[in-house]
Amino acid sequence: MNITFIGGGNMARALIGGLQASGDHQLSAVDPSPEARTALQAFSDLKVYSNPPPELAHSDVVVLAVKPQVLTSVLHELAPAIAPKTCLLSVAAGFSIAAMESALQRSQPIVRCMPNTPALLGYGITGLFASAACGPQERTAAEQIMGAVGATVWVHEEDEINAVTALSGSGPAYFYLMIEALRDAGEQLGLTRETATSLAIQTARGAGAMAARADTDPATLRAQVTSPGGTTAAGIKALEAGGFQDLIERAARAARDRGRELAAGGEA
Ligand SMILES: NC(=O)c1ccc[n+]([C@@H]2O[C@H](COP(=O)([O-])OP(=O)(O)OC[C@H]3O[C@@H](n4cnc5c(N)ncnc54)[C@H](OP(=O)(O)O)[C@@H]3O)[C@@H](O)[C@H]2O)c1
Known part of the structure; x- marks a missing residue:
């Protein structure tokens, strides 16, 4: 071409x-x-x-x-x-x-x-x-x-x-925020900033690579690491109690609506 x-x-x-x-x-x-x-x-x-x-x-x-x-x-x-x-x-x-x-x-x-x-x-x-x-x-x-x-x-x-802008265009920033939050939480738990950063980034990379494999649904992957009564279950329960899924939906909706406003010539 x-x-x-x-x-x-x-x-x-x-x-x-x-x-x-x-x-x-x-x-x-x-x-x-x-x-x-x-x-x-x-x-x-x-x-x-x-x-x-x-x-x-x-x-x-x-x-x-x-x-x-x-x-x-x-x-x-x-x-x-x-x-x-x-x-x-x-x-x-x-x-x-x-x-x-x-x-x-x-x-x-x-x-x-x-x-x-x-x-x-x-x-x-x-x-x-x-x-x-x-x-x-x-x-x-x-x-x-x-x-x-x-x-x-x-x-x-x-x-x-x-909607694409809201998910994948803006999406990298949501994942960076998650990495930052996990890193900060790691420091609160007593890890050094360097160790917490490595753990958060490599976990994001690994989870993305696992989720990208065509043969397994993310929900199945999550179930595989969430033993009943275990550590992951305790963490997920806290995220759900804080309205995690609803929060993500609101974030995506806000980004989608802002995209519409900007496309219509709204305030940049
Ligand atoms: N980077 C990303 O990851 C990303 C993601 C999604 C969408 N986009 C979109 O991709 C587009 C480009 O982004 P970018 O990050 O590549 O921007 P960028 O690095 O600023 O590149 C734009 C280039 O266009 C030049 N330019 C200005 N007027 C021009 C003209 N009349 N004719 C030819 N070239 C001209 C600019 O020169 P000057 O610097 O001198 O103005 C600059 O070198 C944007 O519309 C952005 O929204 C980018």
């Missing part, structure tokens, strides 16, 4: 690294920032530009990897430079397909992507939503590109992207 990145920051570089490792693509990146262009020069076989080049018209996919605040002006600039059939892949949070088509002043195959920060290490998961103008070819291209930095899942209503 011939893929051009508009914006060559953290997310673009993660995708470029993943794509170079996973296939034979012709890749270019456009970024006005000299620092970003210097970082991009680290990739061999990547064409780097400060402004959109004329050959943008021949790209199969243009990945919009800029901050949402500059996306409208980027789309104004790109509209005459790209073919109406070129697939656009946007990773910009909170920017709807209608808003992108309004900036382009036409319909275009667009895939909205909501990746998360573990994508920077290749352990991401991306929620994808395709505009009505997308066919199987555009969907496959989007899966291939975002699949270069982790797993992908499709949603069938655009609003569900806000």
